[in-house]
Amino acid sequence: GAVVSQHPSWVICKSGTSVKIECRSLDFQATTMFWYRQFPKQSLMLMATSNEGSKATYEQGVEKDKFLINHASLTLSTLTVTSAHPEDSSFYICSAKRQGDYNEQFFGPGTRLTVL
Amino acid sequence: GQNIDQPTEMTATEGAIVQINCTYQTSGFNGLFWYQQHAGEAPTFLSYNVLDGLEEKGRFSSFLSRSKGYSYLLLKELQMKDSASYLCAVTDSNYQLIWGAGTKLIIKP
Numbered sequence: 001g002a003v004v005s006q007h008p009s010w011v012i013c014k015s016g017t018s019v020k021i022e023c024r025s026l027d028f029q030a031t032t033m034f035w036y037r038q039f040p041k042q043s044l045m046l047m048a049t050s051n052e053g054s055k056a057t058y059e060q061g062v063e064k065d066k067f068l069i070n071h072a073s074l075t076l077s078t079l080t081v082t083s084a085h086p087e088d089s090s091f092y093i094c095s096a097k098r099q100g101d102y103n104e105q106f107f108g109p110g111t112r113l114t115v116l
Numbered sequence: 117g118q119n120i121d122q123p124t125e126m127t128a129t130e131g132a133i134v135q136i137n138c139t140y141q142t143s144g145f146n147g148l149f150w151y152q153q154h155a156g157e158a159p160t161f162l163s164y165n166v167l168d169g170l171e172e173k174g175r176f177s178s179f180l181s182r183s184k185g186y187s188y189l190l191l192k193e194l195q196m197k198d199s200a201s202y203l204c205a206v207t208d209s210n211y212q213l214i215w216g217a218g219t220k221l222i223i224k225p
Contacts, residue, residue, distance in 0.1 A: 103166075109158050
């Protein structure tokens with residue numbers, strides 16, 4: 001159990017367009033989901049924490065108007081990169097905590113975004 | 117501030133043993149995780165320690181000393197597929213996960 005999926009697994013888009021990435025917990029309810037970004041040869045960087053039914057909490061330096069997060073249900077969170085630019089090209093990973101579980105995060109497989 | 121330190125890179129030989137250390141300074145402690153991450157992939161869970169001592173799981177073991185703010189991941193009988201980054205992460209008093217920068221482990225034949 002505790003499987004997290006992401007869609008798409010990779011996406012190439014033109015500069016100025018918006019891209020939506022979905023994160024789903026397949027076999028459990030996730031009260032909290034996290035969005036990370038990882039640039040090549042660097043560690044994970046937490047972008048935001050998303051709680052079901054409430055606004056996401058963004059980390060310092062992350063533009064909330066550029067990275068729109070919606071956590072509409074206990075199994076789905078979406079990250080929309082608006083007006084993407086080449087510097088937004090990165091590996092985006094989501095993770096989820098199970099309802100009642102305060103510790104372990106279960107990771108999705110990641111989405112590789114390339115902005116041309 | 118909160119800080120997790122681990123070596124940037126380590127090299128070991130196939131079949132040997134390697135120990136990856138992690139020291140942490142966090143506001144509170146609710147457990148320490150080790151994750152493995154292959155290039156281009158998401159992290160995968162390896163171990164979780166919340167009490168002092170050694171947890172063994174096959175070829176991998178993880179040790180924790182809360183008084184010293186110290187953990188290590190021990191990998192035995194190294195295989196080429198163990199070449200990856202190993203991430204140490206600590207859950208603080210708010211149950212927020214604080215990540216280390218990761219240790220890139222290179223296995224040589």
